[in-house]
Amino acid sequence: xxxxxxxxxxxxxxxxxxxxxxxxxxxxxxxxxxxxxxxxxxxxxxxxxxxxxxxxxxxxxxxxxxxxxxxxxxxxxxxxxxxxxxxxxxxxxxxxxxxxxxxxxxxxxxxxxxxxxxxxxxxxxxxxxxxxxxxxxxxxxxxxxxxxxxxxxxxxxxxxxxxxxxxxxxxxxxxxxxxxxxxxxxxxxxxxxxxxxxxxxxxxxxxxxxxxxxxxxxxxxxxxxxxxxxxxxxxxxxxxxxxxxxxxxxxxxxxxxxxxxxxxxxxxxxxxxxxxxxxxxxxxxxxxxxxxxxxxxxxxxxxxxxxxxxxxxxxxxxxxxxxxxxxxxxxxxxxxxxxxxxxxxxxxxxxxxxxxxxxxxxxxxxxxxxxxxxxxxxxxxxxxxxxxxxxxxxxxxxxxxxxxxxxxxxxxxxxxxxxxxxxxxxxxxxxxxxxxxxxxxxxxxxxxxxxxxxxxxxxxxxxxxxxxxxxxxxxxxxxxxxxxxxxx
Amino acid sequence: xxxxxxxxxxxxxxxxxxxxxxxxxxxxxxxxxxxxxxxxxxxxxxxxxxxxxxxxxxxxxxxxxxxxxxxxxxxxxxxxxxxxxxxxxxxxxxxxxxxxxxxxxxxxxxxxxxxxxxxxxxxxxxxxxxxxxxxxxxxxxxxxxxxxxxxxxxxxxxxxxxxxxxxxxxxxxxxxxxxxxxxxxxxxxxxxxxxxxxxxxxxxxxxxxxxxxxx
Numbered sequence: 001x002x003x004x005x006x007x008x009x010x011x012x013x014x015x016x017x018x019x020x021x022x023x024x025x026x027x028x029x030x031x032x033x034x035x036x037x038x039x040x041x042x043x044x045x046x047x048x049x050x051x052x053x054x055x056x057x058x059x060x061x062x063x064x065x066x067x068x069x070x071x072x073x074x075x076x077x078x079x080x081x082x083x084x085x086x087x088x089x090x091x092x093x094x095x096x097x098x099x100x101x102x103x104x105x106x107x108x109x110x111x112x113x114x115x116x117x118x119x120x121x122x123x124x125x126x127x128x129x130x131x132x133x134x135x136x137x138x139x140x141x142x143x144x145x146x147x148x149x150x151x152x153x154x155x156x157x158x159x160x161x162x163x164x165x166x167x168x169x170x171x172x173x174x175x176x177x178x179x180x181x182x183x184x185x186x187x188x189x190x191x192x193x194x195x196x197x198x199x200x201x202x203x204x205x206x207x208x209x210x211x212x213x214x215x216x217x218x219x220x221x222x223x224x225x226x227x228x229x230x231x232x233x234x235x236x237x238x239x240x241x242x243x244x245x246x247x248x249x250x251x252x253x254x255x256x257x258x259x260x261x262x263x264x265x266x267x268x269x270x271x272x273x274x275x276x277x278x279x280x281x282x283x284x285x286x287x288x289x290x291x292x293x294x295x296x297x298x299x300x301x302x303x304x305x306x307x308x309x310x311x312x313x314x315x316x317x318x319x320x321x322x323x324x325x326x327x328x329x330x331x332x333x334x335x336x337x338x339x340x341x342x343x344x345x346x347x348x349x350x351x352x353x354x355x356x357x358x359x360x361x362x363x364x365x366x367x368x369x370x371x372x373x374x375x376x377x378x379x380x381x382x383x384x385x386x387x388x389x390x391x392x393x394x395x396x397x398x399x400x401x402x403x404x405x406x407x408x409x410x411x412x413x414x415x416x417x418x419x420x421x422x423x424x425x426x427x428x429x430x431x432x433x434x435x436x437x438x439x440x441x442x443x444x445x446x447x448x449x450x451x452x453x454x455x456x457x458x459x460x461x462x463x464x465x466x467x468x469x470x471x472x473x474x475x476x477x478x479x480x481x482x483x484x485x486x487x488x
Numbered sequence: 489x490x491x492x493x494x495x496x497x498x499x500x501x502x503x504x505x506x507x508x509x510x511x512x513x514x515x516x517x518x519x520x521x522x523x524x525x526x527x528x529x530x531x532x533x534x535x536x537x538x539x540x541x542x543x544x545x546x547x548x549x550x551x552x553x554x555x556x557x558x559x560x561x562x563x564x565x566x567x568x569x570x571x572x573x574x575x576x577x578x579x580x581x582x583x584x585x586x587x588x589x590x591x592x593x594x595x596x597x598x599x600x601x602x603x604x605x606x607x608x609x610x611x612x613x614x615x616x617x618x619x620x621x622x623x624x625x626x627x628x629x630x631x632x633x634x635x636x637x638x639x640x641x642x643x644x645x646x647x648x649x650x651x652x653x654x655x656x657x658x659x660x661x662x663x664x665x666x667x668x669x670x671x672x673x674x675x676x677x678x679x680x681x682x683x684x685x686x687x688x689x690x691x692x693x694x695x696x697x698x699x700x701x702x703x
Contacts, residue, residue, distance in 0.1 A: 276604045277514070280606060283518075284522045285518040309514065
């Protein structure tokens with residue numbers, strides 16, 4: 001039991017290692033996918049915002065080039081219609097020739113713009129969500145006040161700013177405008193994205209970050225994988241155990257046969273010696289007596305003594321045989337019987353003989369319509385069935401084709417019956433009456449004890465074993481055993 | 489105890505003696521009786537060890553040995569006897585002889601290997617053959633020993649002359665080789681014929697040629 005538990009622990013350890021490894025791989029794949037999605041979204045945000053700021057440059061350039069309404073009053077200036085067209089443009093300011101900006105910051109920006117020949121920033125106030133952009137031109141220069149939030153094309157925005165876990169900001173020299181707050185979960189993995197907008201005039205950084213929390217790992221799939229793995233391992237273990245059990249059973253069977261042969265060999269050698277001694281004495285004594293009687297005159301007294309000795313030694317030989325019989329006499333099996341299902345016993349035996357069947361290309365057919373339970377000693381029953389099946393398989397070896405082996409289980413009250421039917425060469429009519437005799441064998445090298453033993457075992461269990469011919473060819477061995485009392 | 493020995497006690501003490509070693513009393517007695525019917529004396533031994541220690545090695549006869557005995561195997565006994573230079577032929581008896589056992593027995597020097605229960609004619613014939621062989625071998629050894637003793641009585645000069653006679657030289661040639669007159673050679677020759685108790689050149693060569701080879 002302890003060994004069993006140790007083995008189970010190894011299997012569990014193997015499962016844990018494999019599940020952890022597999023889980024790690026799965027999590028890494030998931031994280032990689034998340035990172036890719038995050039980067040794709042961040043790039044989309046960057047592109048959308050870049051398009052917008054470039055648009056601002058273009059608007060300013062257009063204003064500078066066309067100088068609309070330069071001569072008219074400020075109120076009538078067409079550039080004042082821009083905020084209506086572009087929601088992000090809060091206001092458009094204009095400095096005509098010979099006038100000055102009210103705000104010195106705008107004046108400074110204009111100077112810079114003139115120098116750089118492009119628009120420049122004139123005050124970024126991300127806290128208020130706006131910034132100003134100035135382009136120096138002739139005769140008038142223009143300034144745009146831009147609302148950052150309105151600048152974002154929300155319709156095309158890849159993420160839902162309310163629920164997305166991604167934090168996105170626009171940053172410029174320490175100031176940050178939060179485009180979407182994201183959700184900062186405790187977690188191990190953080191993705192970062194930071195890129196300049198594609199316009200020199202508005203040097204903002206698009207910064208995105210995302211923290212993946214533990215709860216975002218694909219727990220469902222991990223659990224499913226671990227379960228599947230456990231199932232696979234259990235299946236494997238079951239398969240291996242079954243194979244081991246099969247191998248063990250075969251080994252036991254083989255060992256049993258070898259042991260039986262060894263025992264038999266020992267028995268025969270011992271018997272030979274035990275019998276040889278008195279037989280040697282009998283023979284020598286009688287031969288001596290014959291010679292003494294042939295003498296002239298015959299030595300009658302000595303001859304008589306020799307004959308007495310021969311008789312005594314013959315008796316000794318008989319005692320040896322009697323002792324042997326008593327030693328190998330099997331205990332009465334009738335008291336040890338129990339209820340046994342015949343079909344089960346047949347299947348057990350066939351399972352053990354599976355390799356033997358395969359080797360000979362035989363597919364045994366079991367015909368067992370209804371359960372038949374008999375009174376039998378299970379080991380003796382197994383031995384009989386095993387022997388009958390082995391006999392059949394050996395007989396089938398001699399027929400080149402159509403190797404059919406049928407085992408039929410039925411009842412003929414008050415008997416339960418197993419019939420082993422083969423399509424082999426069958427039993428010669430003159431051999432049939434002797435087939436259960438000890439040491440009678442039709443097989444070269446056969447001891448001739450198998451069927452004799454089977455019959456004895458069957459008799460001891462209150463049953464019988466019979467042999468007959470099968471039509472059109474082959475042999476039928478029928479084992480009958482008393483039905484169990486509770487059998488229907 | 490041993491009816492066979494008792495019954496045939498009247499035989500001459502120099503008649504061949506068969507040693508029978510078997511741990512089974514019934515087998516011992518019956519075989520002893522059977523062997524006794526052809527006039528051979530039998531000494532039966534239940535214990536192989538006692539037999540090895542005490543049996544008469546000088547006597548003429550043979551040994552009948554059972555292969556299977558408790559304590560010591562008959563094959564081991566056989567090998568011990570051969571190693572000790574025992575020249576009596578050994579007949580092995582076995583209840584269940586294998587080829588391997590048979591091979592080992594013959595290799596160790598067994599004269600015969602018989603299966604139990606043994607046929608009387610086979611056993612008795614084997615015993616008689618063995619005894620005959622033993623007698624002949626003992627006679628040959630005795631003859632060799634006698635020849636060697638006589639040869640030892642020869643003088644140095646006589647041995648030289650003998651060597652040259654065996655080599656096929658005439659008296660004249662021997663005299664020339666040894667620097668002697670043919671008459672002196674003739675005297676030596678007559679002397680050594682007398683000492684070696686031979687009356688013809690043929691006998692001389694047959695019995696003593698081997699001795700002259702060694703010098």
